[in-house]
Amino acid sequence: MERQLDAYCAHLRSERQVSPHTLEAYRRDLNKVLAYCEKQQVSSWSALDIQRLRSLIARLHSQGQSSRSLARLLSAVRGLYHYLNREDLCDHDPANGLAPPKGERRLPKTLDTDRALQLLDGAVEDDFLAHRDQAILELFYSSGLRLSELTGLNLDQLDLADGLVQVLGKGSKTRVLPVGQKAREALQLWLPLRALTNPADDAVFVSQQGRRLGPRAIQLRVKAAGERELGQNLHPHMLRHSFASHLLESSQDLRAVQELLGHSDIKTTQIYTHLDFQHLASVYDSAHPRAKRNKGGE
Helix, strand or coil: CHHHHHHHHHHHHHCCCCCHHHHHHHHHHHHHHHHHHHHCCCCCHHHCCHHHHHHHHHHHHHCCCCHHHHHHHHHHHHHHHHHHHHCCCCCCCCCCCCCCCCCCCCCCCCCCHHHHHHHHCCCCCCCHHHHHHHHHHHHHHHHCCCHHHHHCCEHHHEECCCCEEEEECHHHCEEEEECCHHHHHHHHHHHHHHHCCCCCCCECCECCCCCECCHHHHHHHHHHHHHHHCCCCCCHHHHHHHHHHHHHHHHCCHHHHHHHHCCCCHHHHCHHHHHHHHHHHHHHHHHCHHHCCCHHHC
């Protein structure tokens, strides 16, 4: 079995020309299968059946292997058996029809309200970059924009008199969002400075040379603000997640939050209800007299 595995890896390296990193990952995964076969006294690749492979997947999952890692392992097994079948060394694929266990849905990371205010209420220096970055942070948190929506924002999409912004979201769908008072004030301070750069186009957010800021530049500015004000890693989508979580926590109106975020499916928005429940559970645990239980007596 090991000799055939060596031959398959040589095939990947010479004929498929996979990268050394990918080859190492595939070999590591297939070595797990090989070790399992030896323990189960499976003497050939053709003797490995779907039941045994399913048992291995279940065991690895119980040991903490992620769904993504197990999906990669199954992909490696399918590749091996495709090769073995082509070489007439086997006539089946035990991974056919197998899927890894569903992974737990990761909840989006958010700032709590105090941390969000700490980020936004810090002293703003009276210069170009500081006013621009403050307007970016305020607009992300005020209106829940995606990074792509903010980078693509033009002047004619802003209506500061009425406190509105029109954005072009996924699927080229437009939506109109409210702009909070603090964000409006930050934009009113920023826009005169923007005009001094003689911008090349109508972009709301530009560099000191008047060029539209790209996604990477904005990510780096948000990251720098997070490190400076909060001492933590911060990215634009965390501000969008915080906007949604805090709004839902206050309003309990899932449909309204769905509309503001531009989600076509409310199931996407429902993940924020889990965040809200986490908050409620922590309040319960700290405040309810019957929540203060002796863990050892449960």
